[in-house]
Amino acid sequence: MAKGSVDFVLRPFEGLPGEPDWVALKEVVPAATAPARTTAEHGSKDVLITTVLPQAWPALHRADGVILLALQTSTHSGDASRDLAAALLEAIEVEPGTAVEVIGLPEAGPRLQDVLDLSVPFEVTVHDSFAYWLAPDVERTSDLEAAIQDADEGIIDTVKIPGVEAAYWCRMGAKEFLRWAQPHDEQVVLDGLARLHARRESGFAGGKFIGYFRSSGLVVPVWELARGTEADELDGAIAQFAPRFEAALASTEPLDANERRARAGLVARQVTLR
Structure with a gap:
């Protein structure tokens, strides 16, 4: 394996609170969130883990400062935890209101287990709408409403x-x-x-x-x-x-x-x- 490449990890979410729920949100739940927080080393930032984001973005630094990290995205290495950590760290750095649209093949580096505060429980909330993509005080134009309504049509009752x-x-x-x-x-x-x-x-x-x-x-x-x-x-x-x-x-x-x-x-x- 090339220097700096990421080894394959069979259970990438092992060691995180609520490992089975991480897998469920990644694969079988259409619309859900769970709060998380980064460690002090990474700024103690509030993070909202979500199933999916618009246009399959890996992450979004929402206008109100909350960072959304999507699980239902393409992974590029052998370790989904490393891929997600790379997206999360990039989202921390970009300006509020900016999406992380693409993450390439990451080199070896911190994983979610290194970046997140593991004392925060993984408490899942299932939603019947993707309206949570938007900050609460964002003006909902007709285009935004139409985009969310279109996404909502794909949600199965869960x-x-x-x-x-x-x-x-x-x-x-x-x-x-x-x-x-x-x-x-x-x-x-x-x-x-x-x-x-x-x-x-x-x-x-x-x-x-x-x-x-x-x-x-x-x-x-x-x-x-x-x-x-x-x-x-x-x-x-x-x-x-x-x-x-x-x-x-x-x-x-x-x-x-x-x-x-x-x-x-x-x-x-x-x-x-x-």
């Missing part, structure tokens, strides 16, 4: 399930789904799901487990829910399912023949996002 880390209900067309990013290593999650699937216990709330995404070194299992299931109806079902899931994840027993077959079927249904 709700973060309270009391559960990185679990998101969504409605796509006439179907409802739960996408639940897991904090554990991929192999642990697959083994746990295989144990449940072999016993026909992998579904809940009248729905069924249908597959999973792989992204940033983590697994995001997906359940198709019973038709018409609303987000606020899931609390009890998840509370009943969670102990079974946790026990399956904690088990260190070798998979039996049925569980190995179930695991092979799960792997065949995976979708690797990044």
Whole structure:
């Protein structure tokens, strides 16, 4: 590898508060934010982590001084954390009201884990509009309103399930789904799901487990829910399912023949996002 280049990192958000939520916002949540703050070394700046920005900008130094950092952007190195840190550091330097439109291939340097204050919890707010792109006191011209309305049309209904880390209900067309990013290593999650699937216990709330995404070194299992299931109806079902899931994840027993077959079927249904 060339001098100064960035090594590949399988789990680029490992060590950040709320790693599964970072992955969820990067891949499966359409419009959401979470506050962050840079370290004193980097100016103790307020940062709003967001899913996406206009025209796929990596970052925006908003007119009111708040810095927005987008997760759903193209990465250029083997370490998404380094790429995002490069965009964040550039956004700190530009004038308020300026977007960071392009980030090239960064050399080795600080990562988000080095730039952000890790004592700040990653508390996600899901939005039904991208109006937060604008500072509160910015005059909303007809062109700005039209641009936000156009972006809003692509937002699917999404709700973060309270009391559960990185679990998101969504409605796509006439179907409802739960996408639940897991904090554990991929192999642990697959083994746990295989144990449940072999016993026909992998579904809940009248729905069924249908597959999973792989992204940033983590697994995001997906359940198709019973038709018409609303987000606020899931609390009890998840509370009943969670102990079974946790026990399956904690088990260190070798998979039996049925569980190995179930695991092979799960792997065949995976979708690797990044």
